[in-house]
Amino acid sequence: MGRTLPSITQAFLIEQDSFGRFRRALRRSDQVALDDLFSSARQHLAAAQFAAHALPFEVFLLSMLLEEHKEVMRLRGQVDELLERLK
Amino acid sequence: MDEFLDVRPGKWTLLVLLRGMHAPLLSNLHRLAERGPLTVLDGGNRFNAYLVARGARGRSELLERITVSRAFTCYQMLSLLETTLSLPAPILVLDLLNTFYDESVRVHERHRLLESCITHLDRLSRPAGGAVTVHPPVVPSPAAIEFVQMLQSHAADTWLPPPAPVVPLPTRLF
Numbered sequence: 739m740g741r742t743l744p745s746i747t748q749a750f751l752i753e754q755d756s757f758g759r760f761r762r763a764l765r766r767s768d769q770v771a772l773d774d775l776f777s778s779a780r781q782h783l784a785a786a787q788f789a790a791h792a793l794p795f796e797v798f799l800l801s802m803l804l805e806e807h808k809e810v811m812r813l814r815g816q817v818d819e820l821l822e823r824l825k
Numbered sequence: 826m827d828e829f830l831d832v833r834p835g836k837w838t839l840l841v842l843l844r845g846m847h848a849p850l851l852s853n854l855h856r857l858a859e860r861g862p863l864t865v866l867d868g869g870n871r872f873n874a875y876l877v878a879r880g881a882r883g884r885s886e887l888l889e890r891i892t893v894s895r896a897f898t899c900y901q902m903l904s905l906l907e908t909t910l911s912l913p914a915p916i917l918v919l920d921l922l923n924t925f926y927d928e929s930v931r932v933h934e935r936h937r938l939l940e941s942c943i944t945h946l947d948r949l950s951r952p953a954g955g956a957v958t959v960h961p962p963v964v965p966s967p968a969a970i971e972f973v974q975m976l977q978s979h980a981a982d983t984w985l986p987p988p989a990p991v992v993p994l995p996t997r998l999f
């Protein structure tokens with residue numbers, strides 16, 4: 739009978755495309771950062787599909803935040819490790 | 826887009842929408858849901874819940890008022906209309922003729938089914954009104970054109986897309 743909703747990958751690509759003009763207006767360095775954010779959201783598409791949220795972009799934003807927080811946690815761990823060594 | 830959603834009890838409006846014109850309609854569907862329950866019958870798999878949810882800004886109380894049923898053949902469409910109760914809620918039929926353009930069903934059969942569908946549309950739109958969307962046939966066969974005309978003749982109002990602007994031809998040099 740076919741799909742009754744776009745798949746989460748299609749929804750993601752639609753959302754990403756909708757920011758095309760915004761991306762084009764950014765500096766090259768910012769474009770790279772934006773692309774990184776979207777690729778971090780892409781890593782959690784399976785979870786986003788499972789969430790079946792009415793507003794998928796909210797899930798994509800949370801996925802971006804999740805990856806950013808993982809990075810913060812990793813860096814915090816490294817800082818703690820360095821501080822231990824300096825003691 | 827407001828005129829699309831101007832539903833009045835006892836009448837249904839026919840909206841002839843071109844490709845891509847369903848998206849703004851769906852984005853504004855929450856306005857009907859703000860007034861109360863809304864029944865959507867989808868004949869062309871046009872109901873994109875993400876667009877509706879975005880229009881409603883994710884307000885679940887609005888989204889829960891919308892009931893969607895889908896039909897994938899003209900027989901299913903008639904069956905849907907037959908089994909839908911006439912409630913004091915506006916009815917929106919999306920892409921009604923999509924399944925009726927299917928040439929694998931005989932013309933007189935589709936004609937009969939559409940006539941029955943129109944009877945049920947009249948019944949369902951009596952309490953709170955309704956709207957029916959169709960898209961023009963890709964292959965403008967006489968039968969397909971007749972189906973659109975049948976709907977037009979029974980609808981209280983018809984909204985047609987504005988004609989494409991005429992681009993003046995450049996003056997020929999030779």
